[in-house]
Amino acid sequence: MEAATETRETKSMLLNIGPSHPAMHGVIRLVTELEGESVAKVDAEIGYLHRAFEKSAEAATWTQVIPYTDRLNYVSPLINNFGYCAAVEKLLGIEVTERCKYIRVTMSEISRITDHLTCIAASAMELGAMTAFLYFMKAREYLYEIVEEVTGARLTISYGRIGGVKGDLPDGLPEKLEEALKKVERELLEVDKLLTRNRIWVDRTRGIGVLTREDAIAYSISGPMARASGIAYDVRKAFPYAAYDRMDFEVPLGERGDNYDRYLVRMEEMRQSIRIIRQALKGMPGGPVNVDSGGRVIESFDLVDQAKMGRTAGLVDVRTTVEPTLEGTEKVHHDRILPDEKRVVLPSKEDTYGNIEGLMNHFKLIMDYHGIRPPKGDTYHAVEGANGELGFYVVSDGQDRPYRVRVRPPCFFNMAVLHKMLEGYMVADIVATFGSINMIAGELDR
Amino acid sequence: MGIKPGDTPGFFTSKLEKAVGWARRYSIFQYPFVTACCGMEYMSTASGHYDMDRFGAGLPRFSPRQADVLFVVGTISHKIAPILRRVYDQMCEPKWVVAFGVCTCTGGFYDNYATVQGIDTIIPVDIYIPGCPPRPEAVLDGLMKLQAKIENQKQVVI
Numbered sequence: 107m108e109a110a111t112e113t114r115e116t117k118s119m120l121l122n123i124g125p126s127h128p129a130m131h132g133v134i135r136l137v138t139e140l141e142g143e144s145v146a147k148v149d150a151e152i153g154y155l156h157r158a159f160e161k162s163a164e165a166a167t168w169t170q171v172i173p174y175t176d177r178l179n180y181v182s183p184l185i186n187n188f189g190y191c192a193a194v195e196k197l198l199g200i201e202v203t204e205r206c207k208y209i210r211v212t213m214s215e216i217s218r219i220t221d222h223l224t225c226i227a228a229s230a231m232e233l234g235a236m237t238a239f240l241y242f243m244k245a246r247e248y249l250y251e252i253v254e255e256v257t258g259a260r261l262t263i264s265y266g267r268i269g270g271v272k273g274d275l276p277d278g279l280p281e282k283l284e285e286a287l288k289k290v291e292r293e294l295l296e297v298d299k300l301l302t303r304n305r306i307w308v309d310r311t312r313g314i315g316v317l318t319r320e321d322a323i324a325y326s327i328s329g330p331m332a333r334a335s336g337i338a339y340d341v342r343k344a345f346p347y348a349a350y351d352r353m354d355f356e357v358p359l360g361e362r363g364d365n366y367d368r369y370l371v372r373m374e375e376m377r378q379s380i381r382i383i384r385q386a387l388k389g390m391p392g393g394p395v396n397v398d399s400g401g402r403v404i405e406s407f408d409l410v411d412q413a414k415m416g417r418t419a420g421l422v423d424v425r426t427t428v429e430p431t432l433e434g435t436e437k438v439h440h441d442r443i444l445p446d447e448k449r450v451v452l453p454s455k456e457d458t459y460g461n462i463e464g465l466m467n468h469f470k471l472i473m474d475y476h477g478i479r480p481p482k483g484d485t486y487h488a489v490e491g492a493n494g495e496l497g498f499y500v501v502s503d504g505q506d507r508p509y510r511v512r513v514r515p516p517c518f519f520n521m522a523v524l525h526k527m528l529e530g531y532m533v534a535d536i537v538a539t540f541g542s543i544n545m546i547a548g549e550l551d552r
Numbered sequence: 553m554g555i556k557p558g559d560t561p562g563f564f565t566s567k568l569e570k571a572v573g574w575a576r577r578y579s580i581f582q583y584p585f586v587t588a589c590c591g592m593e594y595m596s597t598a599s600g601h602y603d604m605d606r607f608g609a610g611l612p613r614f615s616p617r618q619a620d621v622l623f624v625v626g627t628i629s630h631k632i633a634p635i636l637r638r639v640y641d642q643m644c645e646p647k648w649v650v651a652f653g654v655c656t657c658t659g660g661f662y663d664n665y666a667t668v669q670g671i672d673t674i675i676p677v678d679i680y681i682p683g684c685p686p687r688p689e690a691v692l693d694g695l696m697k698l699q700a701k702i703e704n705q706k707q708v709v710i
Contacts, residue, residue: 125635126639127614131586133632154587154629154631154632155587155588155626155627155632156631157627157662157664157666157667158662158664158666161665162662162664173661180588180592181592224595239599240600243595243596243599243601244599244600244601246596247600260593260596260687261589261592261685547587547588548589
């Protein structure tokens with residue numbers, strides 16, 4: 107009895123987790139202070155994958171920034187691409203074509219699924235569920251095959267272009283995509299059966315790493331993490347971009363903000379993404395994918411009406427369908443050069459090699475110190491990245507290179523609130539909580 | 553019955569060397585030092601579709617003391633370079649290093665103040681797998697080249 111009443115001096119222990127640690131996907135160092143088994147204090151040290159994105163972007167032309175954006179959140183590179191392109195388009199005042207918007211939605215959602223698959227797979231693996239990992243990697247592979255078919259690469263795709271996308275969808279893609287989606291759904295169901303009601307999984311995640319609604323708002327958390335805490339904020343709904351305003355989808359919400367809710371939110375978001383992809387494929391209009399490739403043809407009576415009213419700005423170069431009064435007048439000698447729409451997208455190779463306008467257009471876009479030159483100014487455009495609001499703040503000084511490209515990476519804010527989710531829990535819960543956040547070092551450190 | 557590097561191999565020792573080479577070739581325990589994008593392709597290669605296990609390299613060990621091939625996967629910045637060096641130093645001989653992805657080979661297109669311009673400035677590298685990121689097929693090709701190298705090199709049996 108005496109031994110029990112004897113007071114012993116207790117000391118907290120300092121423990122470094124990372125930056126190279128099997129359960130830390132991505133490089134980050136957590137300096138934890140432990141009191142026995144429980145975590146008293148956590149300090150996250152970041153910057154191990156700083157690759158000078160913002161500085162490199164200042165040295166590259168507007169188009170050359172796109173490959174750098176691939177490698178921000180390398181699990182869902184397509185969303186980054188489109189986010190950056192949309193920001194520059196906003197600066198230029200360009201509206202992309204309807205087909206391009208649908209393509210962007212489709213590809214973004216494919217990317218979102220791959221991201222969530224990777225997140226859940228990795229966090230399940232870290233808790234010992236290797237089977238779920240292998241199933242989801244299989245599912246991701248089906249989608250990578252589709253991405254490769256569309257963009258030509260599996261991961262670092264550089265598919266977005268300012269004013270459109272690199273190329274149209276290949277023939278027969280909708281069928282292949284549908285087939286892949288069916289397979290992904292099957293894997294989702296399989297992992298759902300393995301994890302959702304699994305006693306071990308629920309014990310390790312339920313009630314662990316709780317992020318309260320207040321904290322989530324205070325730390326400006328967005329994406330699945332905020333939604334798991336019950337905040338109904340989704341950039342796709344709040345500020346619809348591309349064709350999201352025409353898509354019918356639900357934003358899943360959690361109640362408790364713990365690891366389990368984050369897992370459920372991600373699972374449901376994947377199902378919603380599949381729903382969006384199906385709608386986008388169904389509703390995808392025809393037409394050009396880049397802003398200027400179709401030309402701007404107006405009816406002749408419109409041309410006359412506009413001219414009579416004195417609205418002649420930009421009309422000089424517009425191609426019109428003039429009624430033939432003399433033999434041969436219906437022939438359009440050359441396509442109009444409409445500077446507003448010709449300043450971002452490269453002309454087709456037929457035009458480049460076939461006529462002088464195309465050649466000049468090509469050179470003006472390719473030559474150093476010419477290229478894409480947005481007007482002076484700055485703008486911010488946010489898209490719903492896989493981890494939350496992914497914003498691009500671009501500043502132009504009127505040159506062919508960005509003055510500044512600042513990224514608002516969702517992970518950065520998640521790492522800021524990390525200590526709230528780890529302190530007070532056990533050491534072993536660090537792995538479970540950290541896995542559910544889906545920290546991507548590429549966009550965290552940039 | 554140790555074979556020292558200077559010894560002329562006799563019949564028995566050369567046969568032994570062959571056997572050891574064969575065994576080592578198919579029992580690669582790798583330490584994936586994953587930092588960046590290439591990790592995604594590493595995961596793809598390691599799991600079902602491409603299956604590194606076919607080459608006897610299926611089990612990643614996350615402790616450097618249990619591993620004999622160091623896969624450096626992804627960009628190495630100056631901040632993480634000392635840690636990479638430390639992990640390499642902790643590994644037991646014989647050990648090999650694979651530079652996975654162009655960032656580890658040469659720094660890739662991150663030619664800037666933050667990135668190490670090729671990990672061979674820090675540690676010796678056996679196989680370079682370029683690509684940004686390399687396709688799983690390229691990784692498997694690199695792995696096979698590494699296996700050939702392991703098998704044919706002079707085996708130090710202690």
